[in-house]
Amino acid sequence: MNMDNIEAFLYAFQLGSFNKAAEALYLTQPSITARIQSLERELEGPLFHRDGKQIALTERGKQFLPYAQKILHAYQEISSTLREQPLTEKSLTIGCTLLMSTHILPEILPIYRKKYPGVNIRILVGSSAYIMDKVLKKEADFGLVRTVSHPLIESFHLHTDTLHLVVPPQHPFRDIPRSKLTWDMVGKEPHIVLAHGTIEWFMVQRHYHRNQINPHIMMEVDNFEAAKKMVMRGVGISFLPELCIAEELANHLLFHISPQPAAQLTRKIDIICLRDGNRDLVEFFIHAVKALDRKTLMSKTI
Template structure:
């Protein structure tokens, strides 16, 4: 079956006449008519009803039309694909925890694209244990996680994310000077990731001061904790990167605490020991704090 004959059939349908189809195809009217007739003979079916100069699709023509259009589309796509000059692109594949992909990566990747414009990226997200597994299985070149340990893994501090207290607009602590932990522990507190290092680090902060924090809600993610604070349910200690946009927009306010020691959430790059390092690893080693 000749593709030109199918093309003539579709064009006659689209333009409503042989004359207009011939003009669009830069062919003569007899040539287009001959192609339609050849196609009808091959199919053993009349595709158009002819009433003088007016052409309308026959029932068989209506049945054949979607097939003809699909054949033409597939042919055109294949032609375009084959005529393209192949572009060989380098690829970077890595995995990270969701908080990193949401809050830290965007600014870094802007700089990465400027430096490596010919590199495409695939990024997987998951819990630290899932990222570790992908690194161990060589599914990714490296991972970005909370602190994890494994005998086959080397790690590098990617970013130290300060943990600070955040409150909702209008909270009394915003106007209070010299806020101390004693001013905070009775407030309705929202803790995230029960059992995590962050959880124990913040809880221990109050324990060392012999204070029993008023934890009214525990949630499994910092994003949820942040939303709860913005809703006015309570206040929360959160990684600074998690709340920086909301602080700019004044949906959240950071409260300096006079007697709080520096707390930070360590994010680390992990990669296999004894393997050739990813050619892009040095960029991320230098970029964790530089571009954030």
């Protein structure tokens, strides 16, 4: 039921004339007539007796009058309350890993801010387990994490990330043909890996174990950005996520090598929320990622 039509009906009743209602609402008389006729069609009967310029409520109009007054009053009350609400009370809390905060959120949030400019956004950064805990405690509206599992959590696939082996541009491996570069040669190079016990650490260890290689691990760090900086400075080589290294590869600050057989090191990135959480919000972010041109988001992948 259209609020403008209800408002036209009430003004016409209170002022006793379609012309006066039009003047009060800064509309033309035909516009008022059209709105009331639309309402009459919806209610399947006339609301006014028309006698020249004089109007009077029909029985149907009298029955509808108190409901129309309540509807308009409720609408005005809701509108007033929402207008008076400070913008700082409209907030969104997103939990995410460091990689997500650095390489995915900067692409998505401008789209969200354009549609919802008055929302105050808070970002919580931590491990996937930490973010899941924040979502469970309702301290975050949703999270961007590696795949996690919990009976109260609902997960939606957002992106599949791949770890690639990278070296600094001046590294001699650049000049070795792929067919001649072996994992045995790579394993002897000093490796910079994510801290012991992380899923990425286990992925790299499992890969070398399958190839019967004991890699030379000379440094462990707690985040990929630190590992990337170390590789760029020539400290060692490392497996790094595609989202993390795209700009450096494009600017020739890092070089991707592919010993054979190719490593298959992938991990899923999910968006998580409570099962009774705001699904519309989650859907917005999922569609925002999918709507991005691959050259703006996924060009940051290899």
